[in-house]
Amino acid sequence: AQTVTQSQPEMSVQEAETVTLSCTYDTSESDYYLFWYKQPPSRQMILVIRQEAYKQQNATENRFSVNFQKAAKSFSLKISDSQLGDAAMYFCAYRNDMDSSYKLIFGSGTRLLVRP
Amino acid sequence: DTAVSQTPKYLVTQMGNDKSIKCEQNLGHDTMYWYKQDSKKFLKIMFSYNNKELIINETVPNRFSPKSPDKAHLNLHINSLELGDSAVYFCASRAGTAYGYTFGSGTRLTVV
Numbered sequence: 001a002q003t004v005t006q007s008q009p010e011m012s013v014q015e016a017e018t019v020t021l022s023c024t025y026d027t028s029e030s031d032y033y034l035f036w037y038k039q040p041p042s043r044q045m046i047l048v049i050r051q052e053a054y055k056q057q058n059a060t061e062n063r064f065s066v067n068f069q070k071a072a073k074s075f076s077l078k079i080s081d082s083q084l085g086d087a088a089m090y091f092c093a094y095r096n097d098m099d100s101s102y103k104l105i106f107g108s109g110t111r112l113l114v115r116p
Numbered sequence: 117d118t119a120v121s122q123t124p125k126y127l128v129t130q131m132g133n134d135k136s137i138k139c140e141q142n143l144g145h146d147t148m149y150w151y152k153q154d155s156k157k158f159l160k161i162m163f164s165y166n167n168k169e170l171i172i173n174e175t176v177p178n179r180f181s182p183k184s185p186d187k188a189h190l191n192l193h194i195n196s197l198e199l200g201d202s203a204v205y206f207c208a209s210r211a212g213t214a215y216g217y218t219f220g221s222g223t224r225l226t227v228v
Contacts, residue, residue, distance in 0.1 A: 035216055039157075045206065045219035089157055101172045102210060103149065104217060106159040 002027045004094050006107035013082045014115050020067075021077040021110045023092030030054075031097040034068070034075045035104065040088040048090070051075065079112075087114040119143050122207050122220035129197055130228055137192045137223045139207030145218070146210075147171075148190040150182060153204040153222070162205075165190050197227045 003026045013019035025034070036048040051059045051068050058066050063080045079086055092107040120141045129135050141148065150162040163182045164172035170182070179195045190207060207220040 043204065043222045043224075045208075045217075045222075047216040050216050091159065101161075101164045102147065103161045103164055103172060103174075104151075104159075105161075109157045 002029070002094060002096060002105055004092055004105055004107035006092055006110050008110045009108075010111045010113065012113040012115060013079070013086075015082055015084060017082055018078060018080045019082055019112065021079075021090050021092075021112065023075045023077070023107055025073050025075065025092075025094045027073070027094065027096065029096050029098055033095045033097060034066075035093040035095070036064070036066070036075075036077045037091045037093060037106075038086075038088045039091065039109075040085075045091075049077065082114050084114050084116060087112055119218050120207055120209055120220040122205075122223050124223060125221065126224050126226075128226045128228060131197055131199060133197050134193070134195045135197060135225070136194070137205055137207075137225070139190045139192070139220055141188055141207075141209040141218070143209055143211065143218060144188075146187055148184065148187075149208045149210070149217070150190065150192050151206040151208060151219075153206060155203070159206070163190075163192075194225075197225075199227050201225060202227045 005024045032053045034051045038046045049061045065078045067076045089109045091109045093104040123138045147166045149164045153159045162176050165184045168184045181193045184190045204222045206222045208217045210217045
């Protein structure tokens with residue numbers, strides 16, 4: 001079974017500093033996508049960044065970037081120049097593109113606190 | 117212009133009641149989902165519909181019945197509500213395979 005593990009229940013970062021959130025996954029598939037979603041207190045699920053498994057280049061979206069290590073099945077999220085608005089739950093998610101449902105499998109989440 | 121809208125946002129009801137949650141997307145997506153987020157924030161797929169056809173039913177009790185009258189709507193009906201059904205229920209839709217998912221703002225269901 002495919003699983004996603006986020007081993008950090010909570011992380012804290014000083015405003016303007018950099019923080020890295022960890023995610024590992026388990027799969028025997030070669031064709032898949034990985035995602036990071038942000039869930040602020042408003043409850044809304046917001047897509048932060050996505051990565052296609054066959055692309056070696058790490059995805060980047062402004063202050064957000066990933067470190068995708070396919071062999072190690074690791075997909076960490078780096079947030080640079082942290083802002084107060086980055087405080088939220090962050091979920092790592094996996095999608096098997098050989099599964100016709102294209103459902104997302106989520107990790108348990110990491111709560112990010114940003115200290116002013 | 118909400119892309120994926122769920123109603124109601126909050127629902128408090130007694131055990132044993134029947135309730136429905138509605139979801140509508142105006143994005144033209146073919147596939148819609150229901151996810152459940154429990155009290156520990158864990159998100160799990162419940163159902164998936166593609167063009168009104170059921171694709172996934174992830175070992176959800178029969179008391180939960182999704183209905184998709186057209187590809188823009190996916191409603192969730194729950195019979196005989198139990199305390200353990202208390203959770204946040206998210207509707208989501210998806211465009212093509214290269215894209216992520218657009219989530220609704222969730223419905224917090226509290227069964228008392």
